[in-house]
Amino acid sequence: MPTDEELRDDAAARLRAAGLRVTAPRVGVLVALERESHADADTVARHVRASLGAVSTQAVYDVLHALTEAGLLRRMEPAGSTARYETRVGDNHHHMICRRCGVIADVDCAGAAPCLAPAHTHGFVLDEAEVTFWGLCPDCQTANEEIA
Amino acid sequence: MPTDEELRDDAAARLRAAGLRVTAPRVGVLVALERESHADADTVARHVRASLGAVSTQAVYDVLHALTEAGLLRRMEPAGSTARYETRVGDNHHHMICRRCGVIADVDCAGAAPCLAPAHTHGFVLDEAEVTFWGLCPDCQTANEEIA
DNA sequence: ACGCTTTTCTGGAATGAGTCAAGTAAGCGT
DNA sequence: ACGCTTACTTGACTCATTCCAGAAAAGCGT
CATH class of the missing domain: 3.30.1490.190 (Ferric-uptake regulator, C-terminal dimerisarion domain)
Structure with missing residues (x-):
């Protein structure tokens, strides 16, 4: 099990590699999804808030969309469920x-x-x-x- | 292309075979989905209203659920879309x-x-x-x- | 370190699919 | 035809998600 710091560093590196700015919410979202894959937006928001403090719901949605767009996240929408995200892409x-x-x-x-x-x-x-x-x-x- | 009456008779027969009451909204939903497969609830409602007059939205949802439950309809939920239904089952x-x-x-x-x-x-x-x-x-x- | 640009925040509001609840209507077995 | 049971109607409501707009904050190239 990698430490939080390792996950954060790795997340930051992936963001940079994708040409995206490294911000706390973005790193937080990536770490949250490493810890709990296939989480929905609400679950991600709770994880991120637990480690970063207050983060707006819009920010979480913005980040999820931006990272999905950039290919760092994969979005899935199983029948009967809300959208879920995972870091395993490619x-x-x-x-x-x-x-x-x-x-x-x-x-x-x-x-x-x-x-x-x-x-x-x-x-x-x-x-x-x-x-x-x-x-x-x-x-x-x-x-x-x-x-x- | 079968006539509406043929489709209605066939739909009624399928409802009876499944042990369900034959009602106008149910027959209407089945006919609508024969005419336009993979339609969503709203599209089905419009079709049904076009042929039967006023039918409540709730009735359409109830019928779609009941018929799916009974195995007369198959429900699918593609990513990025609302639930869709089709009569091809089995x-x-x-x-x-x-x-x-x-x-x-x-x-x-x-x-x-x-x-x-x-x-x-x-x-x-x-x-x-x-x-x-x-x-x-x-x-x-x-x-x-x-x-x- | 500076400043430009992108991102996030506050917070309010809207959307659209779908659900709940209680009363009314209709199918169908007898 | 009667009456029981199931289905339909009406209307309020939930929930995930999106949009909006302006202000504040933070990243990063120079």
């Missing part, structure tokens, strides 16, 4: 979501090709295949058995 | 969405197995693999070329 990985508790786990793309080439493209030019697996996480499986 | 087909105009096309699942079995399941028990392809539809490709 590899088109997929997600596994628990139907019961909503926890999200990353999944590496199994076989690259099959998912990217549907039988009929209807003339579409595709640039991304987004895969979401739905099911029950280990905890919720046992919880369900106890009820039954 | 075959876990996928979707292709145009980033520019938002049009949605159905896609048969290419190779059944590969998409359903990620490398690492992290202990999850999966029941569905949802695949969304993003790209440009034929119309928007030409539109983009004209701009460039």
